[in-house]
Amino acid sequence: QVTLKESGPVLVKPTETLTLTCTVSGFSLSHPRVGVNWIRQAPGKALEWLGYTFSTDEKSYSASLKNRLTISKDTSNNQVVLRMTNMDPADTATYFCARSPTSYCSTGVCSPYYFDYWGRGVLVTVSS
Amino acid sequence: QSVLTQPAFVSGSPGQSITISCTGTSTDVGYNLVSWYQQRPGEVPKLIIYEVVKRPSGVSSRFSGSKSGNTALLTISGLQAEDEADYYCFSFAARSTLEVFGGGTKLTVL
Numbered sequence: 001q002v003t004l005k006e007s008g009p010v011l012v013k014p015t016e017t018l019t020l021t022c023t024v025s026g027f028s029l030s031h032p033r034v035g036v037n038w039i040r041q042a043p044g045k046a047l048e049w050l051g052y053t054f055s056t057d058e059k060s061y062s063a064s065l066k067n068r069l070t071i072s073k074d075t076s077n078n079q080v081v082l083r084m085t086n087m088d089p090a091d092t093a094t095y096f097c098a099r100s101p102t103s104y105c106s107t108g109v110c111s112p113y114y115f116d117y118w119g120r121g122v123l124v125t126v127s128s
Numbered sequence: 129q130s131v132l133t134q135p136a137f138v139s140g141s142p143g144q145s146i147t148i149s150c151t152g153t154s155t156d157v158g159y160n161l162v163s164w165y166q167q168r169p170g171e172v173p174k175l176i177i178y179e180v181v182k183r184p185s186g187v188s189s190r191f192s193g194s195k196s197g198n199t200a201l202l203t204i205s206g207l208q209a210e211d212e213a214d215y216y217c218f219s220f221a222a223r224s225t226l227e228v229f230g231g232g233t234k235l236t237v238l
Contacts, residue, residue: 039229046216046229046230046231046232047165047167047173047216047218047229047232048229049218049228049229096172096173098173104159104161104220106159106220106222107222109221109222111220111221111228112220113159113161113162113163113178113179113218113219113220114161114163114175114178114179114218115163115165115173115175115218116175116178116184118172118173118174119172120172121172
């Protein structure tokens, strides 16, 4: 069956870089249009889509965070890695990875449009 | 602030039907690629509707989706206590922002 699992530090200091890993099973990261997304949720707040990787090595990021985000993929190890630089207490949130089984592309922009499987999430606290 | 607008709170009594709206524009909701998620307290979001009207296997038929213009709608019929949760819409967006989750709606079953 399809599973995703996030791993990484639960506490980071302000200005540090966060690195989270999503390990997947039950599907192939090289499948065309299947994507792995990063989504976060600050305590008591709404979901926020951060970005995703799909197809061979395509990536797309939230416009508001793209300068701080890097998503990479290690197909051989079934892992997707999120790096977020210059962490701030406002980045304290539960970080989820989620699968998008397909993407839609229009005018050069590709985006997922639904997420069918989610990891349990990891709560990352940013504090000195 | 989300580009998709949802009411912050909705409530209903057991057995009733409620509808949650998700209002966007022709460059997001207009694409008919809207999905809905249920998130019970302390749980992971769960996909309940995709492509506006489609229901994943295993999701109760009490959940249905529709659209009117640039507003997507989630209707829950025969409201049950277990439906009490936060509900989020999400849409493809054909522009650079890509911040396309709605702000969420808290459903209270009275």
